Structure formats: structure tokens, C-alpha cells
Amino acid sequence: MSLVSGPGRGGGTEEGSPLELCVEKHVEYIKSLDTRRDEIEYWYTEHLRLNGVYWGLTPLHLMNRPDALPRDETIDFVLACQHENGGFGAAPGHDAHMLYTVSAVQILVMLDAVDELEKRNRGGKERVGAFIAALQDRETGVFKGDEWGETDTRFLYGALLALSLLGLLHLIDLDKAVAYVKQCENLDGGFGVRPGAESHSGQVLTCVGALAIAGRLDLIDKDRLGAWLSERQRENGGLNGRPEKAEDVCYSWWVAASLAMIGRLHWIDRAKLTTFILRCQDPERGGLADRPGDMVDVFHTHFGIAGLSLLGYPGLQEIDPVYCLPRQVTARVLQR
Template structure:
């Protein structure tokens, strides 16, 4: 669904201020993130470093500035987080984990660097694939996050996401994974972190996207789940993660990505949501916050921009609702 008819890239200056995305400010904000090493926050968020790089790089691509970060430095950092066992840590010296491994693969895919990976780390792609495959429980089909065994549908989705980008989905039992997702389905059409857990928009994203990758969206009641997701929109236009909770910019992605895959995106008020997302910008220093007036961060910045892309905001590159990556990148990797 088109948000507005009218200006394409370069025409945003003609839009009213309240409907304007401050692209240049957001680009500079993301570029500044690795220069704040004298701030406590920088070191307190070291456990999110690789994730943060994926969030920032993805936002820059969607904003139309794919070269705003130095490619060679990004690639060097990513490879410095790779362990001999094929898993990625959040930063050099951190333990390998599924969540960071997925971000590592997504960054490599975005940079079109899989061949470089294999040249610099012989058999690198295969090692990563084997690390991910080794975290699948053969009995239940679900995945652990690391060697310590925590299980969550986020890890299952991450596994299918990364393996499909590397064309290594055959390394795992996809049918068993699908069975596990179905065991997490609830009466309201939603999904939780595990069987019996409460439906939550974030977990619904992981399950619907995993089923999309597996080619099994036929298992989802599109109307029932679409209705539950559309009810996440509040009067101010923002979306929440579950009933009786506050709105948050990040749910612009978690909710709408599933609606997009279910072909029900038109069930929410796109213009009101757009206005809410844009109110969460810092118009001076760039970045987006969870809600208007709060501190910005790169997590909410990428998911706000990705949400605007789903709403076809003028000038933004198309985002893939299954992968939260530029559509042009996933088409290249998946051959679609």
C-alpha cells in the first residue's frame, strides 16, 4: 500500500515537516556510533556490537546510503568476531551465539562478501552452517542459542534466516522445525517463545518469517492472525507488542512485517503509523527513539526506518519483510 502519492527520492523537502524523514541526520547519527568510545554507554553495549552493526548497515542501505560505512573496516570487524567453531560472538573475545551469528551472516550477505569469507577463512560458509546446524535439537526440531542450551523461537528463525542466505538450508531438518513452530501456536492465532507461552508480536514475526522461509505459510490462519496483529494499533497510530501495552516504534517492524507476509498490511492505518514513527525522530542529531521525546538508539532507528519502508515512504529502498534486509540483497542471495 502506498503511503502517499507524490515525490520520490529528492522530493522530501516538499513534504510538510511533520511528514519528513531527516535522512542526512540519520546517516550521520549511524556513522557517529563507533566514535563514542569515551562514553560509558559504548562499553555497556559491547554485547550488542555485531547486532548494532547489522542494524546500522541495514538502516543505511534502506536510506539509500549503502557506502556510508567503510566496507573494509566493517568486514574486518565482522571476521574478528568469528570463532574457529563457525559461530560469531558479539565482539572480539565474546562467546559465539546464534543471535550474533545471524547478524554476522546478514552483514556478509549485505556486503556481498561470502566469497571473500571463503577465501580468507577456508570453508568459512560451511563452518558457519555446521555451527548453526549443530544447535538444532533432533527430537523437537527447535534450536538452542549456544552450547548452554537456551531455546527460543528467535533462534529457530535465525537459523533458517542465515542458512537460507548461505544456501545451506539442507543442513537442518526444516520439517521438524516447522513442527515446533506449530506447537507454539495459540488459540488467538499468534505464537509465543515456546509451547504454551503468550502470543507476542516479536515472536509472531520469528514464527511467520520462519514459516515463510520454509514455504509453509499455508499453516497460518491469515485472517485470525491478521486481525490480532491489526488490533495492536493504538489511537496515536503506534503499535504495541501485545494487548494493554504501550506503543513502541520497533513494533512498526515486528507487527507490519508479519502483516506484509500475510498480505494484510492494509488492515492498519498506514498514515497514522507513519506520523507516529516520524514523531520519534531526533530532528537535530538524528536517530529514532521508542516513542516521541525519548532517547534515540540504533535498534529503534533501523526498525522505524524498516517500518517506513514497508509503508512505501518516498525515497526509501524496499525492505524484505521476512529478513529485515534490503530486498535487493535477499534477491541476490536467494536467486529470486
């Protein structure tokens, strides 16, 4: 089971023409991605395989087509990526890493299959939690991505996200993780990858998401951050990651979800952003690109549709801005 392959044909629709989400085209595009194993791009992207399953499965759920991919085969693939240490790699035989472990947890939660970890003698969710907890530096609160030691606020956010979905936040020093996130805040209100690094929309999402999970959004200057994030919208409605950069569909999630978490989503032009996202789709073969006219891929398809859900696009399931999962999934899991 794999959902990362080479790009499709260019996305985009004629400007001025009626725009609507081509749901069936996108469903077929996602379903087709595992049938392209004779293409070299398929093997070039093996290091993204497990993430690709998450990027494909989530929009299918949002588009009310959760059964478009075979459930048992998907679960089998995810579990085949697990290591003895409890973590997950990008594909069978790849080293365990925080990012793939987070994707694995999100997939299993979406499929209501976390119990499969226990049923198949894989140590249960506690083994996964132990892998994640062992990657925290108990002095600084930051998390490594793997045993080799790279640190990043992405890994911290991912750790809190996965552990909260598994009900295992008690395994880590949450207060120190929160303190580390606070150190990554900049004078412009944004957050960087580590203390002193420039503000970037992607890192803002990870830091705001981590604070939301920890119940510490009170630490954020919401107006100052909201102003910086709202300035990411360009004239064509798209959002960028930092000043003077091009717009990109993926920031429809990074920026908009951050604004939603701090109650400032109304500070951007939602109608213009919706139109920008819809112009990035390939209406003939499905999929979304980073911007109109470029090649589509599953990464931008995922974040484009997630962005539309966040904006309240008709017919889509509501998405949770903290977890980037359907709201009905997180409601089911977090209420247990």
C-alpha cells in the same frame, strides 16, 4: 568497527508540524556511533556490538547510503568476531551465539562478502552452517542459542534465515522445525516464545518468518492472526507487542512485517503508523526513539526506518519483510 553506543538526545517533532524523514541527520547519527568510545555506555553495550553494526548498516542501505560506513573495516570487524566453531560472538573474544551469527551473515550478505569467509581461511560458509545446524534438537526441531542450551523461536527463525541466505537449509531437519513452530501457535492466532507461552508480536514475526522461509505459510490462519496483529495499533498510530502495552517504534517492524507476510498489511492504518514513526525521530541530531520525546538509539533507528520502508515511504529502498534486508539484496542472493 562498532555501531552500539549510548543514546542520543531525545527524539520527537512538534505535533502538527510537517513531518519528513531526516535522512542526512540519520546518516550522520549512525556514522557517529563508533566515535563515542570515551563514553561508558559504549562499553556497557559491547555485548550488542555485532548486532549494532547490522542495525546501523541496514538503514544506511535503505536510505541509499550504503557507502557511509567503510566496507573493508566493517568486514574485518565481523570476521574478527568469528570463533573456531564457525559461529560469531557479539565482539572479538565473546562467545559464539546464534543471534550474532545471524547478524554476521546478514552483514556479509549485504556487503556481498560471504566469499571472504573462504578467502581468509575461515572455513567458508559451510563452517558457519555447521555451527548453526549443530544447535538444532533433532527430536523436537527447536534451536538453542548457544552451547548452554536456551531455546527460543528467535533462534529457530534466525537459523532458517541465515541458512537460507547461505544456501544451506539442507543441513537441518526443516520439517521438524516447522512442526515446532506450529506448536507455538495460540488460540488467539498469535505465537509465543515456546509452546504454551503467551502471544507476542516479536515471536509472531519469528514464527511467521520461519514458516515463510520454509514455504509453509499455509499452516497459518491468516485472518485470525491478522486480526490479532491489527489490534496492536493504538490511537496515536503506533503498534504494541501485546494487549494493554505501550506502543513502540520497534513494533512498526515486528507487527507490520508479519502482516505483510500474510497479506494483511492493509488491515492497519498505514498513514497513522508512518506519522507515529516520523514523530519519534530527532530532527536536529538524527536517530529514532521508541516513542516521541524519548532518547534515540540505533536499535529503534533501524526498526523505525525498516518500518517506513515496508510502508512504502518515498525515497527508501524496498525492504524484504522475511529477511529484514533490502529487497535487492535478497533478490540477488536467493536467485543464485
